[in-house]
Amino acid sequence: MTTKAFTLQRICNFAGKTFDPNSDEQVSEVLRNKFNIFLPQRRRIDEAMEAVASDHDVISLILQYRSMA
Numbered sequence: 001m002t003t004k005a006f007t008l009q010r011i012c013n014f015a016g017k018t019f020d021p022n023s024d025e026q027v028s029e030v031l032r033n034k035f036n037i038f039l040p041q042r043r044r045i046d047e048a049m050e051a052v053a054s055d056h057d058v059i060s061l062i063l064q065y066r067s068m069a
Contacts, residue, residue, distance in 0.1 A: 014058040
């Protein structure tokens with residue numbers, strides 16, 4: 001089983017910088033500026049990320065991180 005700390009490390013490695021995957025603002029900024037991924041408009045950012053999760057592995061990792069206790 002993957003730990004939350006290991007998942008965070010993988011996310012930050014993909015992004016090339018440290019940021020808080022629980023921060024909607026920081027996630028949007030990293031996806032837009034680093035990966036050129038623009039999320040579709042949804043009520044919640046998690047719904048938007050789920051809609052484009054197949055675009056890049058980092059999105060799936062962020063969703064996984066957010067679902068961990």
